[in-house]
Amino acid sequence: MSKNIKLIHPRNQITEIISRIYKRGMTTTSGGNISIIDDSGDIWVTPSAVDKGSLTPADIICVKKDGTIIGEHKPSSEFPFHKAIYEARPDIKSVIHAHPPALVSFSIVRQIPNTNVISQAKHICGPIGYAKYELPGSDELGEVIAEEFKEGYMAIIMENHGTVLGGTSLTDAFERFEALEFCARTILYGSQIGKPNYLTDSQIEQFEAQVPASIPEMDVVETPSDEVEKRLEICNIVNRSCEQGLMISSYGTVSMRWKDNDFLITPTNVNRWDLEIDDIVQIKDGKREAGKTPSRATWIHQEIYKNNPNINSIIMTQSPYLMAFGITDSYLNVRTIPESWIFLQDIPTVKYGEHFKTNTNSSIVENCTTALIIENDSVIITGDKLLQTFDYLEVAEFSAKSVVLGTSLGEMVPINDDQVEDLRKKFLS
Template identity: 70%
Template sequence: MKKLDTKLMHPRDQIILIIDKIYKSGLTTTSGGNVSIIDQSGDIWVTPSAVDKGSLRPSDIVVVRKDGTIEGRHKPSSEYPFHRAIYEARPDIKAIVHAHPPALVSFSTVRQIPNTNIIPQAKYVCGGIGYAPYELPGSEELGNKIADEFIKGFNAVIMENHGTVVGGSDLRDAFQRFETLEFCGRTIIYGNTIGTPNYLTDAEIEEFENQIPRLLPEMSHVEHPSEERAIRQEIKKIVHRACKQGMMISSYGTVSVRWRENDFLITPTDVARWDIQNDDIVQIKGGKREPGKTPSRSTWLHQEIYRRNPGINSIILTQTPYLMAYSVTDEKLDVRTIPESWIFLQDVPNVPFGSHFAGEETILNVLSENTPAVIINNDSVLVTGDKLLGTFDRLEVAEFSAKSLTMGASLGKLVPINNDQVEALRKKFLG
């Protein structure tokens, strides 16, 4: 599948692409939410009013011309007035996403703004978050209050007892901001379920942004034999699968697979994970990178893991909703929930934020045959394994375990598999 160049897609097709992702990700309902784009002519393309978000077609999208003329089979969204107000207030904004995702609605109903310092990339993806007091949906008053927040420089606004609205330089930018903000909200809520969330300081986030190691030198000659191409296809499929299953978001996630000896292939940086294609993936060979490509900023860590652990042939570094609850609270993930969890994971320790930076040894010293995964505080989970599908399975088991524990927190204290039962599992499955 060819990479989607949304900048050359018609606004109708862009909107269908993104509203479909929003709906299928469970971030809006059949009737809720709306998306728009303003084009170079000043015309606003917007989702229609009262049409099923799960089955929208390009022909359903409405255009409101610069002169106010409406063209299309339907009425424009009832929230069109605040879209127009935002575009008038902020000419730099070219796309808007509004919806009622569960976590951000939760924040809106308790009159709070999620603290995006919960994970490192969110501060720069989301920026500051505004807050618009309640007004009647679809009213000019609501549009004015939201526009006032955008005038202050915010690109994302929590709408009191309503939801959220975000703007972007294009629709991909707006969607990434929307998705990342909802992920922050969920992480905080799930973290509060099992403990007390900790937040990164601005200095720690700056350190994260500044720790990008010097790029590896470019190789002069690149080979793409059949087995190398097969690995690219495998990585792409797993990344897309992870995105569809909510195990990876647009703004964060890295997958790599060993190729020959210590050479490997790894996902790039600054590419929306849901749209990564075979030719985006970066080959690392002999300590050099494929020309013209920027590999993940965690490339050094992957390189060292492969160099020091001959039995590890694939790595996934990502943010999943329930494992991140353990990441941000520093609570211990006890995998003695069901036999499968212990067999697949055995132990999942927490390591400090920054342990994944270039030159750090903590993760490299912790990983072993009995410790195939680690949780990096306020950052991510790192899972290793032999075959990539098996590594993804291990990630799924870890996330399901974290979800079960988070859900079970309201029922009572975990009663884990006891030591004798663990030893019996060890002898039968690992002996």
């Protein structure tokens, strides 16, 4: 979906985002609803009782400012609270309501997830409100939700119901929705293997204070065919990562070595789902492509390439099961199955802040293993070809998932030292 959403009809915006939500398992065929209010005051909303997995733009309903309904179906039964939110908060232009499993878990135990669990979520989600239970589709539900939004919240847990989020655009609302559900999932998975640790507000401010634009701009940019090919490869891997739940809108950096120590890297503050070839930033001789702001992590990618000539691609992302280990003091032992150990060996964890430019002696560069976890922030995966690096990410996430799920069955029995030595001799010698 183009970043210039004003050029996309609300019908198309809604069907694109509901498709993402459904395919990622964050709503059901019948559950959830999305709306957009346009500049005329008309509200475009998902229909009632129509399969969320196969919605088309023609299915989207328009409720005119005067109450006239245009469309083939009835508007969502939850339309009253969408309307109440827009009346209470003129700055909100889009609303998402859904029942994603992790946030429903919080809603049924009547808790609010602490977004300080990962680096960027506090600023994306803002403070989280809490709306008491009222009958779905009722005016009373609209009233209690509107009251929460009047307090300034953009994200609300609905008691025994799910969540509702607002945004200045549908992209903004989805980014908030995705980040909040990710926090909830990470806390839940982390709680199965240990006790979640949270960042302080000052640690989060350190993350936000990084200024990638301080890298000087280059005067001339060359984009030969091999460079363009790498840009496309990065975009394809980022999109694939988003579709498979290995990356979210608000966090994820992918880079590829181009030639020598020059490389291409994803930008900052661009929705990962909507990344385009022109967004990719070229870094050459320590300078950035003019007019573009590269990832906050550019410096560390640059140092990894300089110090590790065998590494030609890097993925830095947040995936829920790996981050379960990133937010706890639990060690991820990948001696689960032969493939996991052969690809990954041991996965070290480093302290939060090791990835900031102020830490020029970062152990991330010195201990550049295939996979490395930064506490409460991300996982870094390195490799030769980008597809290979993506494969390592998948293997790491699957391994973490197996360990988390296995905790309910008993204590993990890893491959023993003799078996590891056999694998080393056969596959790594």
